[in-house]
Amino acid sequence: METNCKKWKYLLITTAVAVSFSAVPQSVYAADTKTKITDNDIKTKETTADKMNSNNTTAGASVILDADILIEESEIKKLMDENAASEEAEQKQEEKKLEGTLVMAKVNQYVNIRESDSQESAKVGVLYKDCGGDVIEQKGDWTKIKSGDVTGWVSNEYLYFGNEAEELAKDVGILTAYANTETLRVRKEANTDASVLGLLSKGEALEAIAEEGDWVSVSYEGETGYVSSEFVNVKFELDTAESIEAINARIEAEKEKAREKAEAERVAKKEAVLASGDELSILAALIQCEAGGEAYDGQVAVGSVVMNRVRCGAYPNTITDVIYASGQFAPAAKGRMESLVLSGNIKASCVQAAQEVINGTTNVGDALHFRRNDGRNGIVIGNHVFW
Numbered sequence: 001m002e003t004n005c006k007k008w009k010y011l012l013i014t015t016a017v018a019v020s021f022s023a024v025p026q027s028v029y030a031a032d033t034k035t036k037i038t039d040n041d042i043k044t045k046e047t048t049a050d051k052m053n054s055n056n057t058t059a060g061a062s063v064i065l066d067a068d069i070l071i072e073e074s075e076i077k078k079l080m081d082e083n084a085a086s087e088e089a090e091q092k093q094e095e096k097k098l099e100g101t102l103v104m105a106k107v108n109q110y111v112n113i114r115e116s117d118s119q120e121s122a123k124v125g126v127l128y129k130d131c132g133g134d135v136i137e138q139k140g141d142w143t144k145i146k147s148g149d150v151t152g153w154v155s156n157e158y159l160y161f162g163n164e165a166e167e168l169a170k171d172v173g174i175l176t177a178y179a180n181t182e183t184l185r186v187r188k189e190a191n192t193d194a195s196v197l198g199l200l201s202k203g204e205a206l207e208a209i210a211e212e213g214d215w216v217s218v219s220y221e222g223e224t225g226y227v228s229s230e231f232v233n234v235k236f237e238l239d240t241a242e243s244i245e246a247i248n249a250r251i252e253a254e255k256e257k258a259r260e261k262a263e264a265e266r267v268a269k270k271e272a273v274l275a276s277g278d279e280l281s282i283l284a285a286l287i288q289c290e291a292g293g294e295a296y297d298g299q300v301a302v303g304s305v306v307m308n309r310v311r312c313g314a315y316p317n318t319i320t321d322v323i324y325a326s327g328q329f330a331p332a333a334k335g336r337m338e339s340l341v342l343s344g345n346i347k348a349s350c351v352q353a354a355q356e357v358i359n360g361t362t363n364v365g366d367a368l369h370f371r372r373n374d375g376r377n378g379i380v381i382g383n384h385v386f387w
Contacts, residue, residue, distance in 0.1 A: 113152035117142035125150035148240030177208040186225040190215040222293035279319040284354040285340040289331035298382035303357035
C-alpha cells in the first residue's frame with residue numbers, strides 16, 4: 001500500500017492553489033492517507049472543475065491543485081483502480097499465509113467435503129469429528145483442504161484454524177512408535193540393563209508417551225516402558241477424512257458382512273450391539289494391550305470407551321471397525337493384538353471385562369477417549385485419564 005499512499009500526495013491542497021476549492025470535499029485531497037475516492041467525490045470535482053474552467057484560461061484540466069500540477073478525471077480513476085488492485089493483492093497474500101496449515105473438524109459428528117466452494121456442489125468425502133487436514137487455499141467463506149486421500153472444499157464455519165486446531169490436534173492425536181527392527185525389547189527403565197517388559201516385532205506399534213533423548217517412553221499393557229529411539233519410527237497421527245468411494249465400499253462391505261452373519265446365525269444381539277465371539281476376543285485382546293497391567297476397573301474402563309464409540313453413532317457401529325479405525329488404537333495398527341488372539345494367551349480378567357462392557361457396563365460414563373494420565377481433566381482410573 002506504500003505506493004498508493006505516495007500517489008495520493010497528488011491530491012494535496014496547498015496554500016498555493018490558484019483557485020478556491022471550498023466546494024470540493026476535503027477528504028478527497030487528504031495527503032498520505034488511504035482514503036478511498038468515491039463516485040460522488042468525482043462528480044463533485046467535475047462540477048467544481050466546470051465552474052473553474054469557465055473562468056480560467058487553462059484548457060483540458062479538471063482540477064488545478066498547485067500552480068503546475070493537474071489531476072484529470074482519468075488519473076483519479078487510475079488511482080482508484082490501483083487502490084482496489086492493491087487491496088485484492090493484500091487479501092490474496094493473507095489467504096496464502098494459511099496454505100499448508102492445520103485445520104480440524106468443528107463438528108459433533110461430521111461435515112461434508114465438496115467438489116467446489118458451493119453448498120450445491122457434489123460431495124467428495126466426509127470429515128469426521130476429531131479429524132484433521134491441511135489447508136490448500138481459501139476463497140471467501142470456504143477453505144480447500146487435503147485430508148488423507150480426500151481433497152475438497154469445506155465451509156469455514158465447520159473448521160477450527162490456528163491455535164484452536166493445534167490444541168484439538170494435541171488432544172485427539174496419537175504419538176505412535178513403530179518398531180523398525182526384527183525384535184525390539186521394551187524395557188522397564190531407560191537403560192539397556194533394565195528388565196524387559198516385552199518384545200515387539202518389526203512394524204508393530206505402541207502409543208508413545210514422549211521422546212527422551214536416546215529413548216522413547218511408551219505405554220505397554222498399561223505400564224510405562226522404554227524403547228531405544230534408534231529402533232523405532234515415531235509419528236504423530238491424526239484421523240483423516242473418508243472419501244465417498246471409500247464410504248460406499250465400506251457400507252457395501254458392512255451389508256455383505258451382516259448378510260453372512262445372519263445366514264450363519266452367528267450374530268448375538270446385546271443391547272442393540274452386534275458382537276460375535278470373534279469380536280469378544282478382539283476386544284479382550286485390545287484391553288490387555290492397553291490395560292493388562294491395570295486393576296480390573298482400569299480394564300473395564302478401556303473396554304467401556306470402545307463400546308461407547310460403538311453406541312454413540314459418530315463412529316462405526318461394530319467393535320472390530322471401531323478398534324481398527326485409522327489412528328485410534330496403536331495395538332491394532334500392526335499386529336500386537338492379533339498375536340494375542342491367535343495364541344489365545346488373553347488374560348481371563350480381560351475377557352471378563354470385555355464381556356461385561358458388551359453387556360452394557362460402563363464405569364466412565366459416555367467417555368470416548370483415554371490416554372496416559374497427563375494431568376488433563378477427566379475421570380482418572382489407574383494410570384489413565386478418560387474423557
